[in-house]
Amino acid sequence: MNEQASLAPVVPQLIGTNLRTRDFRTGSVFFEYYKPKLEYAWDTGKAIGKFLAEMKKGRVAATHCSKCKRTLVPPRIFCEKCFRDIDKWVTLKDTGVIETFSVSFVTWDVKRLEKPQIPAVIAIDGATPGYGFLHLINTKDWKALRVGQRVKAVWKPAHQRKGSITDIKYFEVIE
């Protein structure tokens, strides 16, 4: 057996007639097509509601638990470790450090991208180390990107912001 043959998938010979896409289009096989309609409007609540409202103002809001001394971003109104109410709101800088990133040459629905999209987790300055959020990096030289690089948010102009995580367009390397 040569190498080519050994790599070929093993397709068993099945008894019957192969179905083709056109058999479905022409109705020669029976099936039901159904496209679900799912609509939700989620209440953001106190914590994420304020986080988004602050985004609109160009600020990063966080909460602080004075028991475990953690500063949480995105904020919550409760500390999940101490299981108690948080003590105060704080505003953080819009700078941070790349915790982890990926250079993605496909979109979420697997379309090829010429310019890659770079999802990254940014640990925000002033938050407990390791705390931050997932966002996008914009860079001309993705090959030079490194974990631990410092980045800063690039905001949409104030009139375009609507209280969304996308009010930050992306983060850019600042050193």
Add this chain to the structure above:
Amino acid sequence: MRKVAIIGIGALKARPKSPELSYKEMTYQAAKLAYQDAGIDPQELQSFVTLAEDIHEGTSIFDEYTPDQLGSAQKPMHTITHDGLVGLADAAMQIASGLFDLVVVEAHSKASNIKNKADIEAYALDPNWVRPLGIPAHALAALEAACYIKESGVTEEALAEVVSKNKGNAKSNHLAAYPKSVTLKDFRGSTSRCSPLRDIETAHHADGACVIVLAGEERAKANGAIPVWIQGFGWATETSAIDSKTWDKAVYATAAAKKAFRMAGIADPQKEISLLEIDDTYAFKELQHLEAIWIFERQSAWKKTLEGATAIKGKIPVNASGGCLGMGEMLEAKGLYQVHELVTQLRGKAGKRQVENAKRGVALAWRGVPTSSGACLVLGRQPQ
């Protein structure tokens, strides 16, 4: 098997909308109430069960989103897509088996966040031979109602009495979303979407969250608070084939209660149960369920209701909380709100709606249209 008790309960007031809180924040608040009620440090909790349906939440693999607000990060946790009573049975088994001592059950409803409830309900119908007909899921309940009403000879007055009683009971329940005084005239004047069901006899959705803390016998006794014991539970599904299911009788309820009653050692349900919280998503369901679990003879629940047997001061009070009609339809949390009421009653803390000498309570939940699924739980002041 080890004995299991409920040592803590916490619930938020049911409301048609809850725009200022996220589901996580609602759950956190209910959990805080339950842990305070149980007198425990959340760090002691060992295992967690949540009830949720991805399509109700709008997030798939929803169990990933439940730990933080319960204090269960990095602890055993799983989600069941069923009513709260099934979650309680699950938690009770985790303790009875000796695996854990302290287990938490949580369910919530953010029904107000679902913008197309009719589509979501239709999505539960079989895609090949039911959905293409374009019948609203609600109509399936109407088909059942028509059959039950005809078989049992239920009168309009009796259905109006169920609505009036439950919405009336809700007036003394601070957790209820839909308290109201309802007259026979109101009932007759209510519009009908699918005959014979009127709008007024259909429970309306509400938002809320409920958390229950369970403990093993030794832990429950050491706790100081009055434990309410889990005596029995059962759950069952008749069939998903709506074309061949039983239309007049709630077979699932009979099967679930049979298991639960046997486990609890109940030989005569009419004499050995002090009060019930029974699914009344539609008024006829309360009557149908009462007959299914031997509280009343076939074709007699409506007569007993008219005689006042199921009122808070009656022989066997049913839905003292207000039921789904008065409390609101709480999605997966329905059964937990029933349990919240039974525990409050068995502790003797139900205030104005307190059932006298409440020793043993039964909860019966139905999973709603188009299902023939239900669960039953028996609670008591004594372990058995």
